Amino acid sequence: MRAAYFAFDRFPSSKGSAVHIGQMAAELFDRFGGGLLGVLGGGGLPRYQREGDVRIARFDEQIPNLIDRAEAYSHWVARHLAPHLETLELVHVRDPWSALPVLGHRHKVVYEVNGLPSIELPHTWPQAAPATVAKLRRLEAHCLEQADAVVVPSSVIGDAIRRMGINPEKVFLVPNAADPAPTTRPDGAPERYLIYVGALQRWQGVDVLLRAFARLADLTELRLVVCSSVLERRAKPLQRLADRLGVAERIVWRFTLPHDEVAGWLAGAAVSAAPLTACPRNLDQGCAPLKILESMAAGTPVVASDLPAVREILGEDGRLVAPDRPAELARAIRILLEYPDQARAMAARARDRVPSWADSRARLAEVYRRV
Amino acid sequence: MKTEEAGRVIPCMVSTGFFVLGRCGRAPVTACAGCGRPICERHVGPGGVCPECATAQGYGSAYDPFWTSGFRRDHYRSTSSTYQDPGWYGTFDDYDRGAFDPEDQGDFGDFGDGDERDFVDS
Amino acid sequence: MFWRKTRAAIAGFHPLHQTLIWEHTLSATLPRAEWAALLASLARHRGLVRRPKWRLPARTESLLVPLIRVLCEDVGGGVVGITADLRGHGVPGKESPHRSLPVVRPVRRAEEWWVRDPWLSVRSELRDGSVLTLAVTDVVRRRRVVKVNPRGKHKTKTKTKTKAVQHIRTSRALAKGQVPARPGSPPPWWIRVKVRPGVKTVIRAAAKVPLPAERDQLGAIMTVATEPFRWTKSFR
Numbered sequence: 001m002r003a004a005y006f007a008f009d010r011f012p013s014s015k016g017s018a019v020h021i022g023q024m025a026a027e028l029f030d031r032f033g034g035g036l037l038g039v040l041g042g043g044g045l046p047r048y049q050r051e052g053d054v055r056i057a058r059f060d061e062q063i064p065n066l067i068d069r070a071e072a073y074s075h076w077v078a079r080h081l082a083p084h085l086e087t088l089e090l091v092h093v094r095d096p097w098s099a100l101p102v103l104g105h106r107h108k109v110v111y112e113v114n115g116l117p118s119i120e121l122p123h124t125w126p127q128a129a130p131a132t133v134a135k136l137r138r139l140e141a142h143c144l145e146q147a148d149a150v151v152v153p154s155s156v157i158g159d160a161i162r163r164m165g166i167n168p169e170k171v172f173l174v175p176n177a178a179d180p181a182p183t184t185r186p187d188g189a190p191e192r193y194l195i196y197v198g199a200l201q202r203w204q205g206v207d208v209l210l211r212a213f214a215r216l217a218d219l220t221e222l223r224l225v226v227c228s229s230v231l232e233r234r235a236k237p238l239q240r241l242a243d244r245l246g247v248a249e250r251i252v253w254r255f256t257l258p259h260d261e262v263a264g265w266l267a268g269a270a271v272s273a274a275p276l277t278a279c280p281r282n283l284d285q286g287c288a289p290l291k292i293l294e295s296m297a298a299g300t301p302v303v304a305s306d307l308p309a310v311r312e313i314l315g316e317d318g319r320l321v322a323p324d325r326p327a328e329l330a331r332a333i334r335i336l337l338e339y340p341d342q343a344r345a346m347a348a349r350a351r352d353r354v355p356s357w358a359d360s361r362a363r364l365a366e367v368y369r370r371v
Numbered sequence: 372m373k374t375e376e377a378g379r380v381i382p383c384m385v386s387t388g389f390f391v392l393g394r395c396g397r398a399p400v401t402a403c404a405g406c407g408r409p410i411c412e413r414h415v416g417p418g419g420v421c422p423e424c425a426t427a428q429g430y431g432s433a434y435d436p437f438w439t440s441g442f443r444r445d446h447y448r449s450t451s452s453t454y455q456d457p458g459w460y461g462t463f464d465d466y467d468r469g470a471f472d473p474e475d476q477g478d479f480g481d482f483g484d485g486d487e488r489d490f491v492d493s
Numbered sequence: 494m495f496w497r498k499t500r501a502a503i504a505g506f507h508p509l510h511q512t513l514i515w516e517h518t519l520s521a522t523l524p525r526a527e528w529a530a531l532l533a534s535l536a537r538h539r540g541l542v543r544r545p546k547w548r549l550p551a552r553t554e555s556l557l558v559p560l561i562r563v564l565c566e567d568v569g570g571g572v573v574g575i576t577a578d579l580r581g582h583g584v585p586g587k588e589s590p591h592r593s594l595p596v597v598r599p600v601r602r603a604e605e606w607w608v609r610d611p612w613l614s615v616r617s618e619l620r621d622g623s624v625l626t627l628a629v630t631d632v633v634r635r636r637r638v639v640k641v642n643p644r645g646k647h648k649t650k651t652k653t654k655t656k657a658v659q660h661i662r663t664s665r666a667l668a669k670g671q672v673p674a675r676p677g678s679p680p681p682w683w684i685r686v687k688v689r690p691g692v693k694t695v696i697r698a699a700a701k702v703p704l705p706a707e708r709d710q711l712g713a714i715m716t717v718a719t720e721p722f723r724w725t726k727s728f729r
Binding site for chain 1: 408444451
């Protein structure tokens with residue numbers, strides 16, 4: 001076995017990260033003639049699986065505490081790596097928990113950074129103490145320093161990594177991408193709808209979108225479709241908010257849909273919204289939201305928050321609005337709805353600028369060649 | 372970082388101990404000028420920083436009162452690779468872990484199934 | 494020069510500090526605050542004492558001081574006992590009797606003896622109720638060989654060869670009822686671990702290493718001392 005890919009993330013799943021893992025791992029295993037894919041399991045996924053020359057191993061221990069679980073996962077990675085240390089040439093990882101056990105051997109390590117836990121932590125785990133975050137930051141910096149190459153999906157996150165003092169020569173940009181998918185109009189789709197695709201963390205700004213949608217109450221036939229990549233119980237606070245705003249009946253909720261069904265929903269939408277908030281997670285760390293790329297690939301006009309990471313993807317071919325401003329978001333959506341021809345033209349231009357996964361994979365292959 | 376949150380004073384958050392890790396927990400007098408965490412009288416270093424920020428710039432002799440903080444970090448780093456024990460590196464103590472227990476979900480509601488929050492959610 | 498001022502300065506040092514200077518040994522069981530007083534005294538040594546004869550013995554500042562600092566971090570309300578003999582390998586009483594070895598020409602005479610130097614032993618009551626012990630022994634083999642030169646002239650040359658190892662033994666007796674958990678990865682091959690279950694579980698780790706250079710000894714001792722702590726859950 002010459003290559004391995006480890007991610008502290010469930011695969012496959014309805015989250016954007018799973019699409020990304022699928023593409024990146026495919027490139028790795030194409031290049032090295034198969035290998036080991038180590039990911040998180042659970043939810044009925046098999047613990048061990050063989051797909052051609054790729055072996056998939058899934059960590060599915062039920063450990064309630066997240067740090068305990070992450071550390072147990074690290075040990076699991078070390079155990080799965082040990083038999084192959086003599087032959088491995090390259091290991092690709094996505095997070096510090098995968099990186100720690102793979103560093104310090106003869107194989108090269110490519111560390112792909114889609115997010116920095118030390119920046120996200122205060123958002124996802126508000127009760128984590130600053131001291132804990134500091135420890136995590138050190139851990140992260142150690143892994144980044146030791147890795148042979150660091151791959152980032154956007155230059156905003158690349159800058160964040162350079163600010164941490166990591167040698168800029170080993171930081172490579174491999175942009176996220178989207179491929180146009182053949183689409184069928186989904187069952188139960190309303191006639192005319194806005195769409196939001198993604199998870200429901202606070203920094204996604206779905207609450208801003210709901211407030212904006214409430215301001216479009218005069219467009220009585222308009223619906224909002226929320227394709228959540230997470231389970232329904234996490235939508236409870238947002239559903240309560242929708243109730244309070246009086247828009248609950250006009251919202252269509254879909255949860256953890258498979259990726260190809262989401263493409264159908266995206267293609268049929270009048271406007272796709274990415275109302276990311278202006279929090280440090282989105283500003284400093286940056287992100288490369290697949291939802292925007294996939295909306296662009298589907299030819300759907302995009303309204304998104306004006307953040308550096310978003311501008312990098314969307315350029316002039318989407319409607320950028322100030323983040324956290326429901327009124328401005330509503331106005332931008334209204335303009336797109338009232339001028340559908342211009343909106344479609346803009347979306348067509350956007351579709352042309354979406355990098356395809358083939359381009360991204362070629363850039364990743366170049367990184368593999370260089371290390 | 373405020374030393375007071377929701378009317379509750381957050382105690383000094385400096386890690387203590389070497390092998391048996393813990394938190395100081397004394398009443399804070401200020402916030403660290405480096406990382407902002409609350410620190411008590413005993414853990415205020417020159418320049419108003421906590422021991423970990425003080426030693427981040429390189430630590431002196433073993434007589435230096437904050438020396439163990441830097442030495443602890445180096446020790447855990449080197450033994451983590453000697454023992455091939457990735458879990459050892461992080462030096463996460465019970466207090467760190469406490470924030471990540473599923474029953475302590477804050478305003479995120481309860482979701483104890485496979486739908487867990489991760490560190491990074493893209 | 495009569496070194497009057499230096500003598501007066503030494504008289505003002507902590508009594509244990511003075512013993513270290515005069516006898517190169519240290520033996521005490523003290524609470525944390527008392528150790529801090531000793532360290533404060535040791536810290537003044539370099540500034541006040543210049544005379545080489547009275548400088549602190551080797552391994553004091555490279556090993557003993559850091560070790561005291563580390564142990565005091567974990568001790569809480571308990572006590573730390575340290576017995577250190579820093580006189581080195583050459584002092585009488587540490588050597589075994591010499592024995593002669595069988596020889597062939599050109600060697601005329603060969604003898605061998607061992608030096609056993611149990612120079613450090615520590616017992617520390619930690620704040621989680623467990624008790625840590627640490628023992629370090631240097632074992633040195635010395636050989637003296639007398640040769641005649643190849644042309645049979647009755648010239649003799651004496652050569653001494655030395656081979657030295659360090660035995661590091663640590664144990665940690667857990668508090669009553671504290672349950673150990675096997676760490677996720679085994680220790681490196683050169684560290685042996687034994688766990689004796691009971692009301693108080695005892696975890697022992699031991700290693701025999703080629704005698705490290707003075708500056709590396711602390712690292713070796715700390716690495717072995719780490720193993721017993723990997724067995725308790727919250728400190729993984």
